[in-house]
Each structure stands twice: as structure tokens, then as C-alpha cells.
Amino acid sequence: MTDLFSPITLGSLQFPNRIAIAPMCQYSANDGCASDWHLHHWMNLAMSGAGMVTVEMTDVERRGRISHGCMGLYSEANEATARRTLDAARRVAVPGTKFGVQLAHAGRKASCQRPWEGGGPLRADQDAWQTISASAIAFDAGWHVPHALEDAEIETVILHWVEAARRAQRVGFDFIELHGAHGYLLHQFLSPLSNTRTDRWGGSLENRMRLIVTVAQEVAKAVPELMLGVRLSVKDWVDGGLTEDESVEVAKALKAVGVQYICCSSGGNSPLQKIPGGPGYQVHLAEHIRKGAGIAVRAVGMIDEPLQANQIVASGKADFVALARAILADPRWPWRAAATLGHEIAVAPQLVRGAHLPKKWVKAA
């Protein structure tokens, strides 16, 4: 029976288990370059035992960063520091761990303060910049009004995604995840709440999904060796917003251009959203996409307990589970899951004595 510790193959990549670490911004980069914080953080995640480690939202151009502290892959320096950091993480990683990077563009939600500095739009004296989007509609009152991209400018943005994907390949990542969720640029085009265009990039669903599908297609063509996934906000949780049935069509179109999995998140594109939170509150969205589009899915959102995570995979609702806050709190969560479910898990020999696992469950790396 398939469970949390069953291996899974996507494209040419074999994952040792179904535990994924969700992308998590650290707001600790310097002009897009990974810092010592990332060195520590990625090395720590590499030792967790999770089969899939997704590095934080990493922006394809400088003005696509949420904050001055966001990671990027838009310069030689970004590429060099990411390579150094990933190389170090691989040296301590549990064998079989796969590393991916979430490529992103914040669009109208760029030019913001780090969360611990307030998280609001940067003021003029904080080196704010002009943001971009599908339409000149601010995220909320008091937020930057984005510049609505011209047709030719959209083509240039697509080239930035392709160039960043090439950099991701040179850095040595195993897979790329395109960030199409949480109200960032690709989601801004997908959602009628933020896209009121009347040209080929707006209006019908086919037009609204043109940017994300084109980006996926071009990235797949540019770096065919890298497995490709996409994170979607499957619904906006706002009347008149993107729906889960529309997202099924988006997922089908993405699958047709070579995307191997959809990570099913939701919301983030409107301050009016009403999200009924709670344990596993987005799992039904993953199940909906899996059934409707026939593509592998990653469930995410308040999946905190090993038995809960295992049930999601074993019942066929999702192929992977992704954890964010639970992993920040307990980077050895996969050890706990292995102990709870009675599975073997590889543990670095230096850490074995702290693993509190019966010997038969410990495979030293």
C-alpha cells in the first residue's frame, strides 16, 4: 500500500518518500544572493530526511522581489552564491534528497518590507520601486499601484523566467517549481480579480492562463533535464475570483506542456478572501485537481501530524504532502513520522544517537 514513505517517480526524478518541505521565504538575501543564513538553513533542511526540499520563492528579476531580502536568480552573483549554498547542502544531505527552487515574480506584491519590518509597501525613503502586473490595480488600499504590462513587456518577463531557469540548472537544482499562487504575478494574470485586460492576456480563462502556460512551456523547453512543477492558488476564496474548476483546466494545460505536479495552495490575491482555516484545509483542493486533471499533486496547509499526513497519501488524496511551519518548528519531523509509522529513515551517522529511533529504523547516511 502507498504511504508517506513510499518512493515516487516524477519525470526522471525518484523521490525516496512523499514528505516535501514547502518553499519558505527567509527574507535574508542580499540583492538576491543567498547569505550565511541560507547556508545554515538549507544544510539543516538537507538533513531532515524529507525527500523533496523546495527552496524559497526566488525571483526571476530584481523588481520581482517581495522585499529587499528576497532571493533571486537574476545575476551572476545570485547564481554563484546559490551554487555554493546548494553544494554545501548536498554534502550533508540524506542520500536521495531532491532539491528544487521555486521561481517567482511578486508583480504588484513586490516592493514590500520584510515581515518583521511591518510587511507593508515600502515607503519612498525605503528604496521602493515601480511594481508591475496584469492591470493597474493595487492589491489593497495604500499599496503600490502597479504598471500594467504592455504586450512586448510581457514577452520580456517570459524571457526572465527562462533565463532564471537556465541559472537554476547551472546551480544544480533537480527540479523547478513555478510560483503561480498567493497573489504573485502569475496568479495576478490567472485571477479575474487582478486581471481586467481585454487583449490576448486577459478576459477568458484561456487568455488569463496564457502567461503561466507559456512560462511553463518555455521553461520546459529551455531546461528539459529539470523536473517541472507548479504551485497554484486553486481558488481565490472571493466571489468572482478564480475557482477550483478553472484551476482544473489550468492544471490540464500545464500538464500538456510538461508540468509533472501541482502544489495545491489557495488565496493570497485579495484582502477580501475568506479562508476557512483548520487542519488540512486545502487537501480537498489537491484531491480535486488530482482527479480532474490526472496529474500528481502536493497537498499543503496545516498538515502537521504524521498520521494525518500519512492518511492524505494513503487515501489517494495527494501524492505528496508539503510542510512549512511544522518543519520550521521541528526540522526532524520526518524522524518523528518514521517512528510513528514504523518506517526506516536514513539519518546522518553524526545524528543517530539523537534520533530516538529503535536501531532497526536507522539507516546511517
Ligand SMILES: Cc1cc2nc3c(=O)[nH]c(=O)nc-3n(C[C@H](O)[C@H](O)[C@H](O)COP(=O)(O)O)c2cc1C
Ligand atoms: C516563513 C514562511 C515563508 C513562506 N514563504 C513561501 C514561499 O516562498 N513560497 C510559497 O509558495 N509559499 C510560502 N509560504 C507558504 C508555505 O509554503 C505554506 O504554503 C503555508 O505556510 C501553509 O503550510 P503550513 O501550514 O505547513 O505552514 C511561506 C510560509 C511561511 C511560514
